Amino acid sequence: MEITISVNGTDNTVDVEPRMLLVDVLRTRLGLTGTHIGCDTTSCGVCTVLLDGTPVKSCTLFAVQADGRAVKTVEGLKQNGDLHPIQAAFKEAHGLQCGYCTPAMMLVGSVLIEENPDPSEDDIRWAISGNLCRCTGYINIVKAIRLAAETVAASS
Amino acid sequence: MTTTQHHHAPITTPEVGGIGHNVRRIEDDRFIQGAGNYLDDIVLPRMLHMVLVRSPLAHATINSIDTSAAEALDGVVAVVTGEMLAGYNLAWMPTLSGDTQAVLATDKVRFQGQEVAAVIATDPYVARDGAELVMVDYEPLDAIVNPMQGLEPDAPIIRDDLEDKADNVAYEWEAGDAGATAEAFATADRVVTIETHYPRSHPSPLETCGVVADVSPVTGQATIYMTSQAPHAHRTVFALVAGLPEHNIRIISPDVGGGFGNKVPVYPGYVVATAASLVLGAPVKWVETRTENLISTGFARDYYMKGELAVTAEGKILGLRVDMVSDQGAFYADAQPTKTRAGLFHIVTGSYDYPAAHVTTKGVYTNKAPGGVAYRCSFRVTEASFLIERLVQNAAYELGMDPAEFRKRNFIQPDQFPYHSPTGFVYDSGDYETALDMAMDMIGYEKLRAEQARARAEGRLMGIGIASFTEVVGAGPSGEYDILGLKMFDSAELRVHPTGKAILKLGVKTQGQGHETTFAQIVAEELGIPATDVKVVHGDTDNTPYGLGTYASRSTPTAGAATSMVSRKLRSKAREIAAHLLEASPEDLEWEVGAFHVRGSPESSVTIQEVAFAAYTNHPPGMEAGLEGVHYYDPPNMTYPFGSYIVVVDLDSGTGEWKVRRMVAVDDCGVRINPMIVDGQIHGGLAEGFAMSNMQWITFDEAGNCIGSNFMDYLVPTAWETPRFELGETVTPSPHHPIGAKGVGESATVGSPAAYVNAVIDALAHIGVRNIDMPVLPDRVWQAIRDHAE
Numbered sequence: 001m002e003i004t005i006s007v008n009g010t011d012n013t014v015d016v017e018p019r020m021l022l023v024d025v026l027r028t029r030l031g032l033t034g035t036h037i038g039c040d041t042t043s044c045g046v047c048t049v050l051l052d053g054t055p056v057k058s059c060t061l062f063a064v065q066a067d068g069r070a071v072k073t074v075e076g077l078k079q080n081g082d083l084h085p086i087q088a089a090f091k092e093a094h095g096l097q098c099g100y101c102t103p104a105m106m107l108v109g110s111v112l113i114e115e116n117p118d119p120s121e122d123d124i125r126w127a128i129s130g131n132l133c134r135c136t137g138y139i140n141i142v143k144a145i146r147l148a149a150e151t152v153a154a155s156s
Numbered sequence: 157m158t159t160t161q162h163h164h165a166p167i168t169t170p171e172v173g174g175i176g177h178n179v180r181r182i183e184d185d186r187f188i189q190g191a192g193n194y195l196d197d198i199v200l201p202r203m204l205h206m207v208l209v210r211s212p213l214a215h216a217t218i219n220s221i222d223t224s225a226a227e228a229l230d231g232v233v234a235v236v237t238g239e240m241l242a243g244y245n246l247a248w249m250p251t252l253s254g255d256t257q258a259v260l261a262t263d264k265v266r267f268q269g270q271e272v273a274a275v276i277a278t279d280p281y282v283a284r285d286g287a288e289l290v291m292v293d294y295e296p297l298d299a300i301v302n303p304m305q306g307l308e309p310d311a312p313i314i315r316d317d318l319e320d321k322a323d324n325v326a327y328e329w330e331a332g333d334a335g336a337t338a339e340a341f342a343t344a345d346r347v348v349t350i351e352t353h354y355p356r357s358h359p360s361p362l363e364t365c366g367v368v369a370d371v372s373p374v375t376g377q378a379t380i381y382m383t384s385q386a387p388h389a390h391r392t393v394f395a396l397v398a399g400l401p402e403h404n405i406r407i408i409s410p411d412v413g414g415g416f417g418n419k420v421p422v423y424p425g426y427v428v429a430t431a432a433s434l435v436l437g438a439p440v441k442w443v444e445t446r447t448e449n450l451i452s453t454g455f456a457r458d459y460y461m462k463g464e465l466a467v468t469a470e471g472k473i474l475g476l477r478v479d480m481v482s483d484q485g486a487f488y489a490d491a492q493p494t495k496t497r498a499g500l501f502h503i504v505t506g507s508y509d510y511p512a513a514h515v516t517t518k519g520v521y522t523n524k525a526p527g528g529v530a531y532r533c534s535f536r537v538t539e540a541s542f543l544i545e546r547l548v549q550n551a552a553y554e555l556g557m558d559p560a561e562f563r564k565r566n567f568i569q570p571d572q573f574p575y576h577s578p579t580g581f582v583y584d585s586g587d588y589e590t591a592l593d594m595a596m597d598m599i600g601y602e603k604l605r606a607e608q609a610r611a612r613a614e615g616r617l618m619g620i621g622i623a624s625f626t627e628v629v630g631a632g633p634s635g636e637y638d639i640l641g642l643k644m645f646d647s648a649e650l651r652v653h654p655t656g657k658a659i660l661k662l663g664v665k666t667q668g669q670g671h672e673t674t675f676a677q678i679v680a681e682e683l684g685i686p687a688t689d690v691k692v693v694h695g696d697t698d699n700t701p702y703g704l705g706t707y708a709s710r711s712t713p714t715a716g717a718a719t720s721m722v723s724r725k726l727r728s729k730a731r732e733i734a735a736h737l738l739e740a741s742p743e744d745l746e747w748e749v750g751a752f753h754v755r756g757s758p759e760s761s762v763t764i765q766e767v768a769f770a771a772y773t774n775h776p777p778g779m780e781a782g783l784e785g786v787h788y789y790d791p792p793n794m795t796y797p798f799g800s801y802i803v804v805v806d807l808d809s810g811t812g813e814w815k816v817r818r819m820v821a822v823d824d825c826g827v828r829i830n831p832m833i834v835d836g837q838i839h840g841g842l843a844e845g846f847a848m849s850n851m852q853w854i855t856f857d858e859a860g861n862c863i864g865s866n867f868m869d870y871l872v873p874t875a876w877e878t879p880r881f882e883l884g885e886t887v888t889p890s891p892h893h894p895i896g897a898k899g900v901g902e903s904a905t906v907g908s909p910a911a912y913v914n915a916v917i918d919a920l921a922h923i924g925v926r927n928i929d930m931p932v933l934p935d936r937v938w939q940a941i942r943d944h945a946e
Contacts, residue, residue: 019281033197034190034411038362038444043867046362074190087188087343091180094832097840100194100362100666132398132867134362134414134667137843139874140836151636 003067007032008076016063023047023058026073034074034103038132045131048104051072054131055108074103077110078085085155086110086148095144097135104131109145119146163903164600167681168749173688174681175895183672193412195366195383195843196443203368204233204427206442207283209273209290210452211265214301214523214860216294218261218272221758226275229940231282235290236274236432246431248317249252249397252389252421252491255326256317257526259424260576265294266314266486267525267858268452276432280379282909300324301861303483303520304362314486314521314935326488326519331502331579337514340475344466348551353929354539355485355853356458356524358450358864359531360872361667363413365423365453366443369430373437377404382426384409384695385412385419386491386705388663389642391697392781393422400428409695410806413851415667416844417529418454420491420707426757447628450870451862454490455524455854456531458483462502465547471557471565475512476578478504478543482528484519489526491707492535493637493644498534500628502579506544507588508566513578523860532844532905533631534708544621545910546917546927553921557603559914562594563624564589574793574891581628583796585888587824592624592800594884595822599802611664617807618817621915624802625907626786629899630713630795639704646714647701650679650722651784656765658685661692664711668900670833671711675719678895681780682723683730684764701786709797709899712829713890718789720894725785732766733783736776737762753832778931795890795898799823801842801911803879807919812938814916816846821908824886826898834900835883839902842881847873848905849912918946 007030014029018125026032026049037059038046047059050072058071077084086106087097096102105128112119112127119127124145125138133141168174187194217837223235238260241247248256261272275286300306300314306324315321341347352498354493378400384390387407395402412419429440444453460481466474480501484490493500498517505513519528529538552562567588575583596602604620611618634643649661658681666672676690691700704717726745734752735742738760745752753761762770771783804817821842828834851871854864864870889896909930916932917925923944 017281027196032190033194034192036363038364039867040445041866041868044362044446044872047868077363078189081565084189085660090188091184094181094836096181096187096668097836098361098363098412098414098669099184099192099668102187103190106188111474121880129874129876131838132362132872132874134360134416134844135840137839137841137881138841138878139881142875146922 001064003064004048005066006070008072018062018064020063022061022063022066025063026058032073032075036100036103037080038145046101046104048131050107055111074106077106084110085151086145089148089151091142093140093144093147095123095136095140101131105133105141109148112145113149113152117149119149157598157634168684172678172680172684172686173752174214175677175827175829176831179673179687180486181678181831182672183675194363194411194413195368195381195572198372198381198410200368203439203441203445204276204278204436205280205540206274206276206281206432206440207287207398208271209275209287210809211261211268211270211272212700213265213294213296214268216265217297218264219293219295222291223273229282229286229289229755232275232277232286234276234436235433236276236428237259241431244431246398246427249427250393250423251487251489254450254494254640255443255488257487257489259427263317267523269525269845274428274432275438295569299523301522301524301856301858303481303522306522314523324521325370326484326521327497327566328518329497330516332549333512333578336479336512337475337681340512341466341477344474345469346467346554348465348467348548350550350927352546352927354457354459354461354542355930356527356827357456357848357852358870359454359456359529360853360870361414361416361418363447364449365419365424367429368439368441369433370439371430371433378430379406379408380430381408381410383419384718385415385665385667385707387665387695387697388702390422391544392642397427405454409665412667413656416532417455417456417707419667420529420728420742421454421489423453445554446867447865451865452525452528455485455527456529457539458527461539461543461920463543463547467551467555467916471555471562471730473508473510473566475510476505478515480517482519482686483522483523483524484516485524485527487526488519490528490530490638493631493639494641495636497860499530501536501540503537503581503626503628504544505539505577506541506566506576507578507624509568509572515579524856530708532841532902534627535631537627537904538782541906542910543623543681545625546913549914549917554928559622559932560592560601563592563622563914570931576868582793582893583626584793584890585889586626586796586798588624588884591798591822591824591886593801594886595802595820598884599686599804599820601802604804617809617919619805619807619915619917619919621803621918623907623911623914624800626796626798627903627906628794629709629902630791631708631710632794632822633649633792634790640705644720645788645790646703647786647788648715648718648722649663649701649786650726652685654769656685656768659691659693661700662715663691663701664706664715664935665695665705669706669711669837670830674829674833675716678716678719679723683727709901712897712899713795713893714789716897717791717894718787721789722785722787725787726783729783730764731771733767734762737766737770774905777845792892795826795893797825797898797900797903799907801907803911803913803915805919805935807913809915809941810942814936814937814944818882819879819926820884821904822884823900823903824888825900825903826890826893827887827896829897838883838904839881839901840900842908843873843878844905845908846879848910849930849932851931899931
């Protein structure tokens with residue numbers, strides 16, 4: 001069936017089988033490979049995208065469920081060609097190692113600091129508790145999200 | 157004699173970014189923009205998709221395989237069976253331990269999840285539909301699900317494919333001196349014993365394993381994109397398995413989403429996809445699901461260990477005896493050096509000085525997935541470190557001593573290095589007491605002990621656990637260490653371009669460790685070329701020198717050393733060119749990072765960049781043009797990182813639940829190239845150690861069904877459960893490594909599990925609890941408390 005999804009601000013019309021997962025449409029039909037697949041069961045969160053601004057796990061969402069809605073992926077994080085503060089903070093605070101969970105972590109972090117400009121360590125840990133990382137022990141991911149919040153606060 | 161030093165200031169400026177600078181990672185720019193290039197991101201024209209059909213049974217004879225319904229499905233291009241592969245002599249393959257493994261089963265299946273057939277289709281969804289339609293008729297056999305069953309005299313022989321195989325023993329191996337150890341035990345005042353199972357675990361990197369095989373029907377060139385920690389070794393194995401000429405095989409390991417040992421072995425899916433591409437003349441992609449990853453690839457641990465420590469009443473260790481049985485699964489398929497069949501498990505004597513030790517090991521085949529990869533660990537060092545650190549803790553309790561004091565009485569002293577261990581290692585350097593003192597200071601050890609005494613009086617449970625581990629990493633010296641005969645040296649190739657920028661090519665391969673930055677920093681240190689001006693190339697066998705890959709914390713000890721050495725070769729040539737430019741003799745030049753000047757006249761100077769330009773535009777007559785070289789580094793010894801970790805837990809006696817209040821980790825990995833990256837490596841290892849001690853394990857039922865086949869049953873800690881770590885460091889350089897570095901990727905996974913478990917046991921030691929097997933689950937703790945209730 002034909003569906004239209006707004007992805008990173010651009011409408012895309014694709015013809016998909018009803019069983020096709022959103023993550024597969026993003027990756028294979030639209031070429032947006034920054035969204036990853038890790039567990040197939042909504043457990044690890046590396047497939048997280050923002051659906052109408054809310055983090056969802058795109059490996060357990062049918063693409064047809066996103067028809068007429070807006071999706072944001074890591075490729076849409078940059079603002080006017082500049083890195084989003086959360087992207088800069090992940091590099092600055094060494095918030096990534098293999099990079100596989102990173103796009104999802106940054107998307108979740110970006111929503112958190114929008115909703116809560118001054119998050120505590122517990123706030124951050126709770127916000128990312130649906131996203132696994134095997135490399136960092138989360139220490140520097142927490143630092144990176146906190147740094148991004150501070151950067152945004154300082155610039156506004 | 158070794159010297160431990162505090163930080164000394166970097167010799168390069170932050171702009172150059174040599175050793176000691178927290179250079180922000182060069183590779184991060186692509187990852188933070190979603191532009192990493194992982195295996196599943198690779199799409200080739202006309203690419204087909206493969207899905208494997210796997211056995212639902214742990215042990216069964218295959219009566220027949222009916223592929224007709226699958227073949228009839230629209231979109232299915234081919235269905236491959238073991239019988240078809242046998243026609244190409246590809247139904248079996250060698251493993252990196254010198255065993256053989258079925259690629260697709262022909263006679264029997266020997267573990268649940270074993271590869272039986274492959275369906276190849278134009279679309280991945282259709283390939284999965286096709287796999288559902290392959291009908292396999294099995295005759296079930298009794299399954300052996302633990303090694304003790306496998307050793308029973310009437311146990312069915314799992315590996316009846318091996319000629320004359322009359323038992324289920326995969327290997328037997330020993331180290332140390334049985335006679336001397338027996339004497340030590342005869343004179344001991346006390347013998348402290350522990351029996352424990354280090355449970356089966358899985359590295360489970362967030363990216364699963366996969367391959368895109370592209371064999372050109374025109375040229376025969378095989379380009380194989382693969383999630384590989386060891387691309388060169390894998391190329392050689394492919395040449396041996398598939399009979400393809402090695403120069404026609406190019407392995408490309410793209411960005412790898414975590415490895416931790418899971419991506420060291422060669423898996424059947426890689427071979428089937430390559431064979432299918434060869435036959436079909438089109439690229440074939442295969443990517444595991446998470447369940448496939450957890451049930452069929454690269455398990456770790458599963459060691460049943462008995463350790464005995466002979467001690468005097470005064471608290472001196474006299475000897476150690478260890479007997480270990482490992483569950484290898486159906487095929488001995490992990491990578492082990494040829495001469496050490498139980499890996500480096502004989503480092504089990506630990507950080508302590510005593511004359512005698514004897515270690516006996518036995519690997520046993522079972523009807524479980526091929527196991528025994530070194531999960532973030534240098535060839536079984538994790539299990540060894542766990543056992544000795546649990547034993548010394550219990551010995552302290554039996555003697556009524558503080559566990560820290562007992563350790564200090566037995567530490568190898570700084571003036572004893574190089575230290576010859578009773579199992580044959582030569583420890584390069586160490587200062588164990590300084591590290592333990594620092595950890596005790598950081599955590600406030602004495603105060604905690606006082607608090608514990610008060611807590612016990614109040615009926616509250618808290619525990620303090622220590623681990624003072626020593627690792628052996630950096631395999632290794634070529635006389636002793638090889639994989640399938642391939643010596644474990646490693647390599648680096650460096651070329652400086654005319655404009656002074658450089659390209660460094662490595663035989664090792666990052667999976668997140670930050671090689672593109674760390675190795676550039678070594679060049680910066682040696683040549684003064686800014687790290688950000690150095691491009692690091694790795695993971696492409698056509699474009700890098702031969703090397704054995706990244707695992708066992710070996711990249712810095714081997715390829716890091718090679719990078720240093722090749723940089724120094726270039727510096728020697730640069731000196732000749734500089735002399736030509738300055739019209740001086742080479743001996744009269746002095747090197748200051750990044751430039752040569754004539755001794756006594758600093759104004760007469762040329763930079764490395766000017767020298768590089770001259771190497772292509774104005775090199776001395778008679779000299780070869782260019783500024784490049786290669787170095788193959790054969791390490792003279794292993795390196796021996798160490799550290800002391802202390803964990804404080806609070807334990808709920810009602811539920812058995814325990815929580816980490818604090819975790820202090822003091823690591824000594826020698827000289828730290830990029831301290832920020834080193835800390836990151838330690839954080840990750842501490843989290844994985846916590847996971848193994850607290851929740852991560854894979855079990856099987858009596859029929860051999862894997863319990864733990866997805867992330868809802870196999871628990872990986874989230875940010876919420878993971879403790880908050882506090883790090884400290886000492887620096888004891890390796891005396892034989894060109895820059896004194898030792899390797900750090902695995903220290904924390906090796907050292908920390910014992911610290912967590914020791915903390916829980918410490919909370920219960922006063923009621924007599926001496927062991928709870930990992931993972932230390934609340935119900936086990938609760939049961940232990942109940943068992944020891946007065």
